[in-house]
Amino acid sequence: MARIDGRAPDRMRPTTLTRNYIKQPEGSVLIVVGDTKVICTASIDDRQPRFMREQRIRNRGWVTAEYSMLPRSTTERMQREATRGSLGGRTQEIQRLIGRSLRAIMDLKALGERTIWMDCDVIQADGGTRTASITGAFIALWDACQWLMEREMIKTFPIRDHVAATSVGIIGGTPMLDLCYAEDSSADVDMNIVMTGAGKFVEIQGTAEEAPFSKEESDQMLDLAMNGIRQLIRLQQRMLIEKLNEASIGDS
Secondary structure, three states, X not given: OOOOOOOOOOOOOOEEEEEOOXXXXXXXXXXXXOOEEEEXXXXXXXXXXXXXXXXXXXXXXXXXXXXXXXXXXXXOOOOOHHHHOOOOHHHHHHHHHHHHHHHOOEOHHHHOOOEEEEEEEEEEOOOOHHHHHHHHHHHHHHHHXXXXXXXXXXXXXXXXXXXXXEEEEEEOOEEEEOOOHHHHHHOOEEEEEEEEOOOOEEEEEEEEOOOOOOHHHHHHHHHHHHHHHHHHHHHHHHHHHHOOOEEEEOXX
């Protein structure tokens, strides 16, 4: 089955990570996945979150996330959630997913009694904004932790592994990797997968929009996702090892 952009079912969209995208934060990245663009920043707060202070949890830090979409990140202007006065359920779900995914690869004791705030702001949306946020936020988090190490504010580097995410789905009976918005909105099944560099799953979110799917189809989608996430993790590794300002995977 031909895809909207001509990709094979097992091909990722071209993906680019641009490091140090914003001057002020301790870590910042622009991630571009096809036509989806997300700015991810990491900000260090030398206090634990309120719930940890109230529970008197000592010698332990926290990583939390906030997520938002610019009003014109989509084809029609959306009202800012701040204007409405409350966060929507989708936004809250995505924030929690990003936070869980990043905490899964952290040694929170090594972080000390501080919080790292991850802000993921979608400036252009074409599907996969939550998975792009996780993949990009990892690099911003890494740079924030390196900032702490360079200033001898922590003794042990707190990140234990890589983490990245992608989407998969079934469209017209064909499993496909890394769905754009048009594909996601018409998919019979869509899934979001978060995985570590060691190949362990952090989260699998799967929904049948039409008919239920089989274990065989589930396995096919997981295999596609694993291969895609391995590409994203290699991209992260190349950026960190080679200390590039920009790294990418293309469709060649």
